[in-house]
């Protein structure tokens with residue numbers, strides 16, 4: 001067996017990585033350390049800060065347990081744990097870009113990432129440019145001498161285009177830019193960004209790792225070259241997380257593999273069924289062979305998760321709202337990755353490039369752990385209500 005257990009099955013690794021029960025009297029789980037102050041044995045060690053833990057903001061045995069578990073999944077040199085998925089986007093960006101730098105962001109990015117770039121980063125003097133999710137190696141033509149970061153997210157938020165991450169990473173790195181990826185959809189179980197040339201992998205741990213719609217948390221994992229700067233940025237900003245939330249995510253991680261398998265199976269079954277339903281123009285799920293980026297997804301990913309979109313055949317906001325209002329099991333609410341199904345109307349008004357055209361309004365579905373036949377019946381209610389307008 002390799003020392004890091006890396007040739008073991010994913011569920012075995014999820015069950016055992018992060019902490020060693022022998023460190024805490026054999027208790028299976030690590031302690032939830034509530035901490036600001038850490039005491040030093042004497043003035044010399046205090047002056048030298050020569051002990052493992054120095055202050056609560058910089059890490060505790062609880063945050064280390066989660067960070068080490070994520071490192072084992074990502075293959076990263078280090079991971080910071082931050083208070084939300086959005087903070088997992090903003091902290092590395094703030095850490096690596098400076099005034100006068102050029103930042104390339106995929107146009108199909110999670111909207112709050114765009115909002116952060118368009119407001120705070122622009123105010124701080126960063127030049128922000130959006131690129132087509134299908135750019136691939138063509139990113140080389142967009143990279144300038146001052147391009148510091150290429151920010152990717154794949155599949156795309158809401159429209160699920162799959163980016164050619166290896167080609168983008170190769171071209172960006174050749175030009176000296178750092179590649180960041182929001183990998184929340186796949187989790188490190190179904191896509192390992194660092195193995196595909198990405199420098200920094202970002203997760204809204206709020207979604208599948210937490211899994212129960214009751215915790216907000218983010219993780220950012222870096223390769224060796226970027227780790228020191230990322231950790232220093234994290235300490236400088238003081239964006240540490242509460243220990244109970246960190247513990248809840250570590251708890252969620254233990255079952256993430258089995259939950260994801262269920263999300264995957266149910267979402268694929270529903271997506272394939274939806275393709276044949278009246279009133280449906282298209283289903284935007286990258287693991288469906290009909291998806292235009294299916295070949296790229298199949299080449300790079302080893303699974304699919306539980307969220308995708310459906311395009312209604314014709315109509316507009318009235319049909320979209322009728323569909324949503326007819327649902328009885330799917331809740332109308334933001335976020336995803338929890339045990340329960342959710343639906344949201346998709347808004348593409350912020351896009352500059354990746355905006356269709358689509359034959360009708362889009363609805364994003366998060367398929368939870370409920371029974372597939374019940375979810376199909378609920379979606380049928382939505383489609384019938386939209387058709388009745």
Ligand SMILES: Cc1ncc(COP(=O)(O)O)c(C=O)c1O
Pocket residue numbers: 084085086087110153157182184185203204205206207216217218335336
């Ligand atoms: C792709 C993606 N990244 C980041 C986030 C932000 O996560 P959080 O809700 O924890 O801030 C979300 C939330 O929906 C998301 O969909």
